[in-house]
Amino acid sequence: xxxxxVTDALGDLPLVLPRTPAGRPGPSCGQEIKTAGAGPRxxxxxxxxxxxxxxxxxxxxxxxxxxxxERWQSRSCFWTCAPPFEESRPACFGPTAxxxxxxxxxxxxxxxxxxxxxxxxxxxxxTVYARLTRLQKRRNTQGAECSAMDTETGLSTRxxxxxxxxxxxxSLISWLAYLATLTPSLSFVSPDGNELATIPxxxxxxxxxxxxxxxxxxxxxxxxPVGDVAYRVNLMSATLGALAIGGLYLIIIxxxxxxxxxxxxxxxxxxxxxxxxxxVWSQAVIAEVYAPNLAFFALTLLCLxxxxxxxxxxxxxxxxxxxxxxxxxxxxxxxxxxxxxxFILLTDWRVxxxxxxxxxxxxxxxxxxxxxxxxxxxxxxxxxxxxxxxIPDGLTGLYAYTLGAFSQLKFAFPASALPERLVVYLYxxxxxxxxxxxxxxxxxLVSLLLRRPRHYFLLVGMxxxxxWFFIQYKVFDLEVxxxxxxxxxxxxxxxxxxxxxTAARKxxxxxxxxxxxxxxxxxxxxxxxxxxxxxxLLRNWGQADHSDDVxxxxxxxxxxxxxxxxxxxxxxxxxFGYDAFYWRLAYGTRPDVYLPVTPGxxxxxxxxxxxxxxxxxxxxxxxxxxxxxxxxxxxxxxxSWMTSLLVGARTASSASTTWAxxxxxxxxxxxxxxxxxxxxxxxxxxxIEQPLGDVTLVGADVSPQTVESGGRIHLVLYWRVAGAQAxxxxxxxxxxxxxxxxxxxxxxxxYEAEIGPVAGRVVMENYWLVIPSTLAEGEHSLTIGIRxxxxxxxLTRMTVTDExxxxxxxxxxxx
Amino acid sequence: xxxxxxxxxxxxxxxxxxxxxxxxxxxVYYGKQGFSGDTxxxxxxxxxxxxxxxxxxxxxxRGRVRRAVPGVLDLATSEGPRSVEVNTxxxxxxxxxxxxxxxxxxxxxxxxVYGELNTVAxxxxxxxLVVRLPPRATVQP
Numbered sequence: 001x002x003x004x005x006v007t008d009a010l011g012d013l014p015l016v017l018p019r020t021p022a023g024r025p026g027p028s029c030g031q032e033i034k035t036a037g038a039g040p041r042x043x044x045x046x047x048x049x050x051x052x053x054x055x056x057x058x059x060x061x062x063x064x065x066x067x068x069x070e071r072w073q074s075r076s077c078f079w080t081c082a083p084p085f086e087e088s089r090p091a092c093f094g095p096t097a098x099x100x101x102x103x104x105x106x107x108x109x110x111x112x113x114x115x116x117x118x119x120x121x122x123x124x125x126x127t128v129y130a131r132l133t134r135l136q137k138r139r140n141t142q143g144a145e146c147s148a149m150d151t152e153t154g155l156s157t158r159x160x161x162x163x164x165x166x167x168x169x170x171s172l173i174s175w176l177a178y179l180a181t182l183t184p185s186l187s188f189v190s191p192d193g194n195e196l197a198t199i200p201x202x203x204x205x206x207x208x209x210x211x212x213x214x215x216x217x218x219x220x221x222x223x224x225p226v227g228d229v230a231y232r233v234n235l236m237s238a239t240l241g242a243l244a245i246g247g248l249y250l251i252i253i254x255x256x257x258x259x260x261x262x263x264x265x266x267x268x269x270x271x272x273x274x275x276x277x278x279x280v281w282s283q284a285v286i287a288e289v290y291a292p293n294l295a296f297f298a299l300t301l302l303c304l305x306x307x308x309x310x311x312x313x314x315x316x317x318x319x320x321x322x323x324x325x326x327x328x329x330x331x332x333x334x335x336x337x338x339x340x341x342x343f344i345l346l347t348d349w350r351v352x353x354x355x356x357x358x359x360x361x362x363x364x365x366x367x368x369x370x371x372x373x374x375x376x377x378x379x380x381x382x383x384x385x386x387x388x389x390x391i392p393d394g395l396t397g398l399y400a401y402t403l404g405a406f407s408q409l410k411f412a413f414p415a416s417a418l419p420e421r422l423v424v425y426l427y428x429x430x431x432x433x434x435x436x437x438x439x440x441x442x443x444x445l446v447s448l449l450l451r452r453p454r455h456y457f458l459l460v461g462m463x464x465x466x467x468w469f470f471i472q473y474k475v476f477d478l479e480v481x482x483x484x485x486x487x488x489x490x491x492x493x494x495x496x497x498x499x500x501x502t503a504a505r506k507x508x509x510x511x512x513x514x515x516x517x518x519x520x521x522x523x524x525x526x527x528x529x530x531x532x533x534x535x536x537l538l539r540n541w542g543q544a545d546h547s548d549d550v551x552x553x554x555x556x557x558x559x560x561x562x563x564x565x566x567x568x569x570x571x572x573x574x575x576f577g578y579d580a581f582y583w584r585l586a587y588g589t590r591p592d593v594y595l596p597v598t599p600g601x602x603x604x605x606x607x608x609x610x611x612x613x614x615x616x617x618x619x620x621x622x623x624x625x626x627x628x629x630x631x632x633x634x635x636x637x638x639x640s641w642m643t644s645l646l647v648g649a650r651t652a653s654s655a656s657t658t659w660a661x662x663x664x665x666x667x668x669x670x671x672x673x674x675x676x677x678x679x680x681x682x683x684x685x686x687x688i689e690q691p692l693g694d695v696t697l698v699g700a701d702v703s704p705q706t707v708e709s710g711g712r713i714h715l716v717l718y719w720r721v722a723g724a725q726a727x728x729x730x731x732x733x734x735x736x737x738x739x740x741x742x743x744x745x746x747x748x749x750x751y752e753a754e755i756g757p758v759a760g761r762v763v764m765e766n767y768w769l770v771i772p773s774t775l776a777e778g779e780h781s782l783t784i785g786i787r788x789x790x791x792x793x794x795l796t797r798m799t800v801t802d803e804x805x806x807x808x809x810x811x812x813x814x815x
Numbered sequence: 816x817x818x819x820x821x822x823x824x825x826x827x828x829x830x831x832x833x834x835x836x837x838x839x840x841x842x843v844y845y846g847k848q849g850f851s852g853d854t855x856x857x858x859x860x861x862x863x864x865x866x867x868x869x870x871x872x873x874x875x876x877r878g879r880v881r882r883a884v885p886g887v888l889d890l891a892t893s894e895g896p897r898s899v900e901v902n903t904x905x906x907x908x909x910x911x912x913x914x915x916x917x918x919x920x921x922x923x924x925x926x927x928v929y930g931e932l933n934t935v936a937x938x939x940x941x942x943x944l945v946v947r948l949p950p951r952a953t954v955q956p
Contacts, residue, residue, distance in 0.1 A: 191932055419840035424896045427855045445830055453822035474887060474898055476940040
């Protein structure tokens with residue numbers, strides 16, 4: 001056998017590649033490669049070459065006769081080299097392949113020696129050789145052959161330490177931004193966030209489907225000694241959301257082939273754009289399941305990719321376990337199962353023939369999903385208002401509470417509506433990641449298909465099922481349900497961005513001299529891209545900032561102070577009632593106050609007969625069918641007067657929501673007698689006599705002049721009105737509205753009908769106004785005006801102090 | 816290698832299918848709505864809210880109708896697209912206060928909605944009353 005000596009262009013161990021007697025090109029499978037000179041034998045390569053290789057020279061296939069002078073190229077199916085890989089080495093094909101190229105008449109390999117690979121990878125030759133040998137041995141032990149893997153570029157790549165560091169950095173940046181904009185405690189803007197902030201603290205049962213894992217993790221976070229209980233659960237959203245962003249980066253970096261330039265830049269770009277999208281950010285700053293769900297979604301994918309590389313049954317078990325656990329964050333993750341199955345079979349269809357692996361998968365998934373059996377144990381803690389008519393008792397009840405919940409929302413649109421629903425999804429995608437991301441993502445899909453076909457089927461399978469399901473889901477705020485789909489689209493965006501960067505780099509290399517200039521251009525481009533990744537951070541900061549969302553806490557801290565002993569308090573029921581239930585359930589606040597619709601409370605009319613009854617719900621809502629409130633049967637409210645005692649203040653973030661008209665920030669007292677609305681003679685301490693539209697502000701009494709931030713001031717306003725249809729007025733601080741109410745708080749019409757005319761008379765409003773705990777210390781102007789009118793009148797100047805921190809004040813209110 | 820070719824081919828078919836679905840949907844949507852700006856989000860117009868507030872109070876939601884079918888009212892609001900559940904108890908009124916049906920609503924109608932979020936999970940908005948506003952809104956004084 002001829003062994004023409006050749007010299008490795010890069011390594012210091014020349015490689016001898018003999019020709020085979022059959023004239024087949026280069027080293028063939030099973031052929032031993034000997035080195036000439038000192039150094040380890042390339043036994044590792046020999047074993048690598050045992051795997052079926054894909055020989056390719058342009059369109060030539062393996063086995064075709066090779067003429068002298070032709071180039072041949074073989075590609076091993078073996079790839080994990082000693083990290084780290086340096087992207088600055090243009091010839092390195094990265095960790096996914098060891099490539100060498102031979103030219104007819106003499107083989108001139110490029111990276112064909114262990115030392116060459118070691119030189120590329122930055123490791124010692126001995127280390128590379130040992131690792132190759134070890135990994136090959138493991139593969140042979142596992143019985144995993146390369147045939148299933150060889151037909152594509154390669155497996156996902158184990159992240160380098162540098163990538164772990166970058167992921168950590170991106171997570172940290174995200175976490176800091178979320179922390180800075182985190183809701184301080186209970187949220188005004190989240191429909192069911194306050195329930196989800198309370199339930200973990202008491203290990204209770206949330207609304208269907210129950211969210212067991214969320215509850216348990218939340219319980220752990222409530223043990224962190226910072227802020228109050230609700231803040232700690234909000235912190236969980238921020239922390240897990242940030243981890244999800246780091247996980248996204250790691251997923252992308254494992255999928256992007258090393259041959260693509262700027263892969264770290266592209267991955268970081270996609271992760272940061274996703275991190276600071278409006279919906280992701282909005283969910284990371286409140287107590288909700290969506291941000292934690294993203295973390296487990298990312299973890300599931302990472303576990304799957306890890307199994308793909310190692311092919312060990314215990315890693316398969318871990319993946320299945322994590323997948324099962326993720327269902328405790330959001331049951332819709334179950335829709336990813338078909339895509340996982342397809343990917344697993346494409347990776348190694350022999351999984352079906354290995355009972356050990358099948359058992360591992362089923363056991364792991366079963367163990368994770370078994371968390372829902374905990375719901376069955378919590379039946380006694382269920383809020384009756386949340387039952388949907390089903391008690392999670394027995395398998396049927398358990399199904400109805402979990403998979404069967406909200407069935408009326410699923411597939412709620414006819415086929416004719418689907419095109420428009422898909423447009424809604426595209427609109428939401430554009431809102432989240434930007435218009436450019438849609439186009440770049442489409443390009444990324446093509447790149448993913450060509451470079452990672454198996455992973456394409458995984459991600460596209462997950463994506464299509466998820467989008468298809470939720471475009472037919474009839475909910476008010478659909479955007480939060482598409483977060484996993486946006487997560488996947490970010491991966492596509494990363495692929496598209498990497499292709500763009502690769503093309504840009506090729507142009508730069510072509511048009512500019514090699515060496516330093518190319519590196520400068522590369523670095524400048526990378527910097528530009530990363531700067532643009534922070535554009536969503538700046539654009540969405542204002543909207544996402546909920547750090548001043550203190551309305552609920554400030555209001556209820558004052559409610560508990562004002563309520564007399566043994567009063568009754570009617571509140572909203574169900575998830576909305578947790579504005580009030582939180583205090584009782586998490587802290588045991590005011591156990592003397594009777595809350596009829598608190599979970600577990602048994603309301604009886606006799607309980608409220610002798611008590612003063614208060615309400616945070618308006619009369620009209622109380623009188624309506626009990627869709628939002630529940631009052632004890634027999635409690636007569638039809639003839640009751642609702643006197644406003646305390647009005648909460650809205651801040652910027654709470655004022656931006658359209659969830660409700662905000663009547664739940666008012667404390668009413670139910671009286672059988674009419675309030676003293678009209679006075680014969682007004683003698684305010686502050687005389688104003690200012691016409692405002694159709695009414696005249698006669699004067700006001702304001703006390704005290706010095707108020708603690710988060711406390712309350714007493715207002716008595718005197719109005720001369722033209723009739724019972726009085727306008728809405730706005731009371732604010734420094735002309736920023738804090739609260740709006742109709743003059744008379746909705747009682748004027750009834751007063752005129754039952755007591756006497758009000759036109760031309762002086763109407764007196766007597767109530768307390770909450771001063772937000774976000775108000776800075778110092779002197780402020782208390783203003784009043786007609787709603788939406790620019791003109792305001794200064795009532796008085798007041799001094800705000802902040803001797804107590806807001807958490808101290810709130811926690812003091814809990815008793 | 817053969818497997819990879821098959822995967823690529825099937826994947827290409829799926830990709831083309833996705834693009835076709837997206838393009839078709841956009842075509843259907845813009846065919847109905849036209850290309851006049853962002854029709855999934857609308858700036859809240861003042862409308863004749865003085866009369867509304869006097870009679871019904873502050874509306875919980877305002878927007879333009881995108882689609883009205885029994886059971887669901889799809890709106891374009893200042894917060895983007897929103898779906899509102901309507902049922903047999905929902906009242907529909909036109910500009911003059913006369914009763915109407917959900918099927919009488921047309922795409923682009925300006926409406927004010929009164930209702931509440933579902934108690935159970937808060938993700939479903941159940942309309943109690945839907946009032947169609949005049950097409951040309953008057954500016955609130």
